[in-house]
Amino acid sequence: MSTTISGFSKLSKSEKIDWIVSNYLSNSNTAKQTITQYFNADSKLQQLHDEFIENTISNYYLPLGVAPNFEINGKTYAIPMAIEESSVVAAASNAAKFWMQRGGFKAKVISTTKIGQVHFMFDGDFETLKKVFETVKPKLILDTKPITANMEKRGGGILDIELRNKTSDLNNYYQLHATFETLDAMGANFINSCLEQFSKTFKAEAEKHLNTSIEIVMSILSNYVPDCLVRAEVSCNVEELKHKGIEGKAFAEKFVRAVNIAEVEPHRAVTHNKGIMNGIDAVVLATGNDFRAIEAGVHAYAIKNGKYTSLTHAKIEDGVFTFWMEIPLALGTVGGLTGLHPLVKIALNILGKPSAKELMQIVAVAGLAQNFAALRSLTTTGIQEGHMKMHLMNILNQFNATNEEKEVIVNYFKTNTVTHSAVVLELEKLRQ
């Protein structure tokens, strides 16, 4: 039987917790204590977090880590990462240090255009619609002036609006396809406000000229931004890749083969790209950006040619190993959570208050570094060695190990293989 309630959002926070606990959680005292122990003692800070969303009952913590020693275009960064997966920050730090000794990362922003669309239905002649659109277009731009004035002052705004005929995909379906430059803002609110104004002006004006009705279906930005593109790269002579007793040439060749496999095999490509997103999402989240938008856009880009493929590429040419990635990243360093969440502000300060373009480069590098670290492990020791070492602390915490127990066991597993059962066995021995 399901439990329903009306007016839940009107309850106080404490009433909401009581309702959830009594209806869904068996051990109500402990459950309530668990939920409330994550409240912030500073009531103003707690209220700030409560008001980010609706129906807040507590705070959900993720660790905020830092991966230092990232050299990008000659500048050194410590990159903040918010993530729960135990090996990600360690892997990023290792890759950063490795490449710092080999010339660092190079990154550049290729383009920064964002997209939004008004989707509408029209049952009539396209050529007539096109003429009307050309007549109405200046008014579309004019009517958004109150929204665009500030952005234009700073050098951004609406780049263009096109009428697109989509009737070969869906009967009577057309779009106003608009492009924007939103500078340091991710621009979602700006773009959506412009689009909603376009739709109002367009419907009114077009219906006047056409003498027939237009149905606006929706107006919304697109998270697919193939023209908001950044490139990150590393390269060095293959001999310089010599690492832990493995010859540079042999390592480089195997590494390139691993990338080639992800380029041709979608099952592998998805996991390969997931590893890249480990790095990307962690920085996107730490800097208060929308990781769902980034995920959606990046994966759409990975299938832009009709087959899902690797986001990274690698080659060896004339003895030089090059490893690179081009991905779309619509990021902001002003607006949204960036000015609100105290830890986001700290994360942006750690990065030296980057512009959106600089952040695009940092995030792309974090993704490339993560993929480098994953492929290096996969093609040499295997991934589990490193993963299980990092997972060791999770297992110890699961068994409520004391600090003294942790010290002994971590020391033991410096020279022994970590498995869940081996850790439990060592813990039991220690406790006898």
Ligand code: MEV
């Ligand atoms: C795990 O979170 C990510 C990896 O699976 C990525 C990869 O396989 O390349 C290690």
